[in-house]
Amino acid sequence: MRSGKKAYVKIAVLFLSLIIVSVISLFFFPSPADFSMEGSRLLHVLYRIRLPEIMIAITAGAALGLSGALMQTLLDNSLASPFTLGVSSASACGASLAIILGFAHKLVWLSTSLFALVFAIAAVGILMLLSSFMGVSKKTIILVGMAVNFFFSSANTLMQYYASPDAVYQIVFWSSGSLTNARLVDSLRLFLLFIICLFISLLFSRDMAIIQHGEKDALMKGINVNLERLLFLFIASLLASLAVSVIGIIGFVGLVAPHLCRLLGLNEPKFLILSSGISGALMLVLADIVSKTLIRPTILPIGAVTSILGILFLLILLIAKRRKGYDEQIM
Secondary structure, eight states: OOHHHHHHHHHHHHHHHHHHHHHHHHHHSSSOOOTTSOHHHHHIIIIIIIHHHHHHHHHHHHHHHHHHHHHHHHHTOTTOOTTTTSHHHHHHHHHHHHHHHHHHHOOTTOOHHHHHHHHHHHHHHHHHHHHHHHOOOHHHHHHHHHHHHHHHHHHHHHHHHHSOHHHHHHHHHHHTOOSTTOOHHHHHHHHHHHHHHHHHHHHTHHHHHHHHTOHHHHHHTTOOHHHHHHHHHHHHHHHHHHHHHHHOOOOSHHHHHHHHHHHTTOOSHHHHHHHHHHHHHHHHHHHHHHHHHTBTTBOOOHHHHHHHHHHHHHHHHHHHHHTTTHHHHHO
8 A cells, every 4th residue: 555545544544433432422421312301401511511611621632733733834843833922822821811800890792702803813914024124033933932022921911910819810711721511613613723723734745745845945945935934824723713712721732743744654744744633633532532431520731631631641752753754853
């Protein structure tokens, strides 16, 4: 079997695993569905409570996974993630502002998700503007992203310092990540954005492969490296921004999902893009199951669960790949 066919088989297995795990989660977690109860009540539990959580886990996980793959390819750095460039800190800053204003001035109509999204997009705009002026090199993007990240983190800390205890509690709760408040319409919006971004990424996947082999060769073949780098920077940041605005800060999915796909031999950009979205969705659905069942009936913050699972996976990955010289690739 040719390598291309093998890759598609592996992607199909990942997709099938996602479907199976999602169906199991729908009917068995946090507790098995009681089919003896009244039909309307069962439908309410499955359709109104569990399904929105599963759908947002799939769409947000896919968005973060694709964003991570694009970011790592864009920056040629396997340690890059959707939050490398300050998206998470900007979203948290926007959400904190909405929560504090809501408590201080009784502005209950303020949307935390909207503020988080606007601040995240603003951070992306600042990053792209500064990068275009200072040069669109990989090092420049990372340095500017770090500056944006520290700026919004500092602003968030200052706001929390002067906020009321109730507001700080809500900020911490939002920052921990949660799928429980998601609606099906949020999943639909995120799914549509994911499909559009996936289509654009696949269209340019051949250019990405050429850029990976050297910018000089890419320029000689007529590829506008800086323009495509800015395009993928925008796409990756937009995906992460919308996901974070809905579910809060979910770490390690965008970092670990591409590594999982590389572990399966899906290194080519086209296959990495396709598989990272699926593996990101699978990771978040599994993390959702763990968060609901580990110390039931308490639901753990899913952001903490993904971070713990991500750290364990990275340690296992480093140990497993050490014999094959993977340390040099990761750095």
